Amino acid sequence: MFAYNLEMALRSLKRNRALTLLMVLAIALGIGSSMTTLTVLHVLSGDPIPESSTQLYYPQMDPRDMDGYTSTSKPPDQLSYPDGMALLKAARGTHQALMTGGAVPIQPPQSGIEPFIEDARYTTADFFPMFNVPFIFGHAWASPDDEAKARVVVITRELNDKIFNGKDSTGQSLRVNGHDLRIIGVIDNWRPNPHFYDLNMSTYSEKENVFVPLFTARDLKLERNGSSDCWGNNGNDGEHMETADCVWLQFWVQLDSPAKAADYKQFLIHYSQEQKALGRFQRPPNVALRNVMEWLDYNKVVPGDVRLQVWLALGFLVVCLVNTVGLMLAKFLRRASELGVRRALGASRRVIFTQLLVEAGLVGLVGGVAGLLLSLVGLWLVRLQPSDYASLAHLDLSMLLATFVLAVSATLVAGLLPAWRACQVVPALQLKSN
Incomplete structure (x- = not known):
């Protein structure tokens, strides 16, 4: 079933590439800025001697x-x-x-x-x-x-x-x-x-x-x-x-x-x-x-400006997600007639909802890859700064995984409202209008 949903999602995303590109770009910008600042915070606030710091x-x-x-x-x-x-x-x-x-x-x-x-x-x-x-x-x-x-x-x-x-x-x-x-x-x-x-x-x-x-x-x-x-x-x-x-x-x-x-x-x-x-x-x-x-x-060793940058970046991510919600809502509602026909042919709301969420998750995954590339560029720019911590700004495995988890999770959350709204389409009205 997942393979079918994935195939349907790919077809839908290819059908309107401009809108797909805008959604991926919005996610990538939000993820890139957030993961750049979160990585710097992660490096600066980490445990310097984890094997014995509590002793x-x-x-x-x-x-x-x-x-x-x-x-x-x-x-x-x-x-x-x-x-x-x-x-x-x-x-x-x-x-x-x-x-x-x-x-x-x-x-x-x-x-x-x-x-x-x-x-x-x-x-x-x-x-x-x-x-x-x-x-x-x-x-x-x-x-x-x-x-x-x-x-x-x-x-x-x-x-x-x-x-x-x-x-x-x-x-x-x-x-x-x-x-x-x-x-x-x-x-x-x-x-x-x-x-x-x-x-x-x-x-x-x-x-x-x-x-x-x-x-x-x-x-x-x-x-x-x-x-x-x-x-x-x-x-x-x-x-x-x-x-x-x-x-x-x-x-x-x-x-x-x-x-x-x-x-x-x-x-x-x-x-x-x-x-x-x-x-x-x-x-x-x-x-x-x-x-x-x-x-x-x-001693408050993490610089205050780093924490401020994290909050600003997370705020920017929220703005990007709101834009993504709007784009997804427009995309899903434009497919109302298609979804109405599928409902009339026996597809349940749960099936439609799942398929639309798979599509949202795929957007998040692609946006995560693009956001990762932007994060690497952002960290490179951080390393060019004169701050004494600049040389430490590198992406480790945990933050690499966090990039994709955040991208996919955030996009799935953003897709909940558009997917739910699209599932409320009344099949009879769509068949009558066609």
Whole structure:
């Protein structure tokens, strides 16, 4: 029966090609604009580390003085050095890592390559197992290397390809800011987006290519490029951040169950109470503990203009569907005499209704193909924009399937009214008029 309905739909669509083309074009324009913006939203709001995002938490506490304090004040987005070290040494999670961002000059061993600057991450050993960072050569450093301020470095495949032509570079020296660091590992392709573990840098920035132990970086005075927030009279001179009244470090902890997360939050409250009793904290305990997706939602990482564009595109799709309804209604009613004859010959309303919906679905399918092509063009235009997320605008399999599902579903919904209206044709009147 479906094959028959499909054959009838094809014949009907070929009979009035201009009207068919207008319907396909309306669907294609609506689908193309909608899927372009929805794909960008999908990419920007996705889970950057789906295998463990519900187990990774970002603690916050408030060590600031009373200047500007209100009962609704939120804790800072970063930690001070003493607090970060306290949480790191407490080791309450399966893994925990203290970190900050930086930028370092690299002097390649080959004379033919000019020195260049690379983004860096200064962190502690648990960063790599906690975030499931893959390696192609070597391994990460261990906790004793943190404490010993070991002169070691982990680099990415991209940097390894640039300097060592993709060969195993473990054991080689990399000159960083005038210091020789021994390469112990090379990371495979790894670029979580958004850049969830440090939103103080660009949210969708390029990945860091150099990873150095945090305490080694401080010992060698490697340059930071992260943000900081200071209070009181100490200020931020860049070199004495360990003792300054400033928050400038990120801290992540892996807690494998909701019960452990609840216990950890109580630990943060007790720690804040202790620090207040010691006179170091002045404000009442003010802590927060959010997992990855909660942290991203709290920071509103998806740009507001992207959400606005989605709503505008969906509104445009509705306009296109309304036009499609009008075109289908005109097309189906022009066939009133044909439908009346078929009813008189015994075809039920259900059969006619089904056949007309198959025709509408076929329009949606063709419109979906055309809309997919328009989406690819739209995403290409997005990638030409200067936004830091532009390079991420690619259509994946899930959005490819969503394109056709949306196109066919929307067209079927749009075809309900015209199909129902066409089924109300009275056979006797059509036979009499003929």
